[in-house]
Amino acid sequence: MTGPTLAPERASVLKKRIRIVVGITIAWNVIEAVIALIAGGLASSAALIGFGLDSIVEVLSAAAVAWQFASPEPEKRERLALKLIAVSFFALAAYVSVDAALSLFGLREPEHSPVGIALAALSLLVMPFLSWFERRTGRELGSASAIADSKQTLICAYLSAALLVGLLLNSLFGWAWADSVAALVIVGFAIREGLEAWRGDACCAVPMALLTGERDSAAGFDDGCDDGCCAPAAASAPASKPATKSP
Numbered sequence: 620m621t622g623p624t625l626a627p628e629r630a631s632v633l634k635k636r637i638r639i640v641v642g643i644t645i646a647w648n649v650i651e652a653v654i655a656l657i658a659g660g661l662a663s664s665a666a667l668i669g670f671g672l673d674s675i676v677e678v679l680s681a682a683a684v685a686w687q688f689a690s691p692e693p694e695k696r697e698r699l700a701l702k703l704i705a706v707s708f709f710a711l712a713a714y715v716s717v718d719a720a721l722s723l724f725g726l727r728e729p730e731h732s733p734v735g736i737a738l739a740a741l742s743l744l745v746m747p748f749l750s751w752f753e754r755r756t757g758r759e760l761g762s763a764s765a766i767a768d769s770k771q772t773l774i775c776a777y778l779s780a781a782l783l784v785g786l787l788l789n790s791l792f793g794w795a796w797a798d799s800v801a802a803l804v805i806v807g808f809a810i811r812e813g814l815e816a817w818r819g820d821a822c823c824a825v826p827m828a829l830l831t832g833e834r835d836s837a838a839g840f841d842d843g844c845d846d847g848c849c850a851p852a853a854a855s856a857p858a859s860k861p862a863t864k865s866p
Contacts, residue, residue, distance in 0.1 A: 656672075
């Protein structure tokens with residue numbers, strides 16, 4: 620929800636940025652999903668197939684945000700968008716858990732996949748930037764759904780790293796189990812973020828201009844947040860303190 624201290628012109632710019640970044644995210648993940656699913660099927664890789672499904676989930680998550688911000692009043696659609704994003708997290712966790720378990724019990728034997736390794740490395744370069752840009756914009760605008768979607772994108776980056784490690788260990792040392800363990804790493808993250816999205820607990824969903832007392836958020840805006848949640852003291856701190864003279 621856009622805060623009262625955000626100028627209408629600035630809010631319009633931020634909404635446009637979110638539409639652009641989710642559009643790029645959708646296009647990237649469609650391509651990523653197709654490559655990962657084909658390569659994963661050929662290599663019988665649970666991690667690679669799970670990665671492709673994560674890309675599909677990311678498309679659904681980004682599409683929910685795109686649908687929200689297609690409205691002239693996106694704040695009215697935010698609660699439903701958050702629910703859709705939460706469901707996408709849970710769907711990802713469920714499938715990856717089942718598919719990785721099949722490999723761990725020997726029902727699948729992952730093979731070497733140079734395409735998967737290249738795809739994971741490329742995704743590891745792209746996803747963190749998209750996540751950072753959307754998260755920063757969402758924080759300034761005060762959009763919980765944009766922040767939740769940025770977390771979904773960041774989880775895609777985590778899965779890229781886990782996938783890359785698993786595929787390399789399997790290729791270099793023949794550790795087939797590493798593929799499944801890599802696939803399971805993301806499940807805990809997905810469940811946690813899904814629960815947060817369902818409850819609407821997105822970090823810094825309150826526009827930071829409200830916490831810092833800045834009236835002109837267009838100039839040098841700093842979200843002041845790290846990757847965790849905002850410090851509780853920030854919300855209770857006064858916007859400004861009167862200057863005191865030294866004795």
